[in-house]
Amino acid sequence: MIEGSEPPNTRAVEAPAKLNLFLRVLGRRPDGFHDLETVVLPLDLADRLVVHAARDPSFRTRSLSLTVDGDPDLTRGVPGDETNLVVVAAEALAERAGVRGFAEITLEKRVPPAAGLGGGSGDAAATLRVLNDLWGCGLSDSELVAVAAQVGSDVPALLPGRPALARGRGELVEPVSVPELSWLLVTFDFGVSTRDAFGWWDEDGAVTGPDPGALMDPGRHGALEAAGTNPRALAALVHNDLEAPVTRRHPRVGRALELLRGAGAPTGIMCGSGPSVAGLLPRVGEPFDRSVEGELMGVSGRRPRWVSSRGSAPAGRP
Numbered sequence: 249m250i251e252g253s254e255p256p257n258t259r260a261v262e263a264p265a266k267l268n269l270f271l272r273v274l275g276r277r278p279d280g281f282h283d284l285e286t287v288v289l290p291l292d293l294a295d296r297l298v299v300h301a302a303r304d305p306s307f308r309t310r311s312l313s314l315t316v317d318g319d320p321d322l323t324r325g326v327p328g329d330e331t332n333l334v335v336v337a338a339e340a341l342a343e344r345a346g347v348r349g350f351a352e353i354t355l356e357k358r359v360p361p362a363a364g365l366g367g368g369s370g371d372a373a374a375t376l377r378v379l380n381d382l383w384g385c386g387l388s389d390s391e392l393v394a395v396a397a398q399v400g401s402d403v404p405a406l407l408p409g410r411p412a413l414a415r416g417r418g419e420l421v422e423p424v425s426v427p428e429l430s431w432l433l434v435t436f437d438f439g440v441s442t443r444d445a446f447g448w449w450d451e452d453g454a455v456t457g458p459d460p461g462a463l464m465d466p467g468r469h470g471a472l473e474a475a476g477t478n479p480r481a482l483a484a485l486v487h488n489d490l491e492a493p494v495t496r497r498h499p500r501v502g503r504a505l506e507l508l509r510g511a512g513a514p515t516g517i518m519c520g521s522g523p524s525v526a527g528l529l530p531r532v533g534e535p536f537d538r539s540v541e542g543e544l545m546g547v548s549g550r551r552p553r554w555v556s557s558r559g560s561a562p563a564g565r566p
């Protein structure tokens with residue numbers, strides 16, 4: 249289906265994956281979650297959702313259905329039932345806005361699950377945006393963020409579709425200015441659960457990395473923009489506190505990071521709770537030693553791919 253040529257009440261949208269430019273874990277909270285500071289960058293790697301939905305007062309309740317499509321390698325383990333975050337999100341929004349009607353959703357997976365790339369969370373964020381529209385819920389951005397936070401910690405930061413600074417357990421989101429960046433993304437033939445990664449951080453002594461200082465000051469987000477134009481300056485500032493705990497349990501993650509850095513990437517970072525890692529390109533249009541792609545495939549069991557992270561919209565553009 250060509251975007252924009254869908255039948256009435258139908259919308260086809262991309263649900264971008266993300267990487268975390270940096271991720272600080274500040275501490276475990278009484279509710280078992282962890283307080284974070286992280287910058288989330290949407291990628292041009294995305295799942296695709298086709299949503300056919302309408303409000304219909306003649307329905308006594310609501311009817312939600314989900315079909316999961318895609319390469320069996322990617323869809324294995326992705327639930328097609330009410331535990332999928334797409335359905336959790338649709339249900340949460342319907343509940344919040346008192347919707348009676350239906351939604352039939354087809355999810356085409358392209359983003360590996362349990363990879364630290366926010367695949368399921370991105371799908372949930374896209375579902376909320378589209379259904380808010382098709383169901384005519386009329387929720388404001390901040391009301392949608394509140395529903396997103398109920399669905400999962402990563403969902404609020406993925407709602408805007410542009411770089412975001414997230415705090416709290418992920419639900420306190422503000423825009424941040426980061427230019428478009430290019431990466432070599434390495435995914436693995438195994439997954440890591442977010443819950444495990446945070447548990448390992450606790451077990452290993454709860455180490456919080458350096459404070460990116462000025463970058464975290466909301467009044468000075470321009471500093472991040474400036475550093476972003478110089479990947480080597482940016483490299484000095486990026487860090488993921490979950491990287492050491494995950495690498496300890498999965499040495500292949502550490503090996504892939506070494507290969508990326510050895511090939512000339514100013515920095516290699518683990519994405520979210522892992523295991524995916526990404527190497528930053530030294531300069532846009534200047535790939536590093538490409539022979540590393542074969543070695544990375546040997547380590548990860550997957551072909552690495554070149555991706556771009558979305559930049560912030562220039563001032564004045566939505």
Ligand code: C5P
Nearest residue numbers: 280281282400401402417418442443446
């Ligand atoms: O919010 P979400 O369901 O995605 O989180 C999955 C699990 O990851 C949580 O149950 C929790 O164990 C862990 N987590 C955490 N702190 C966060 C986000 C997630 O401890 N900020």
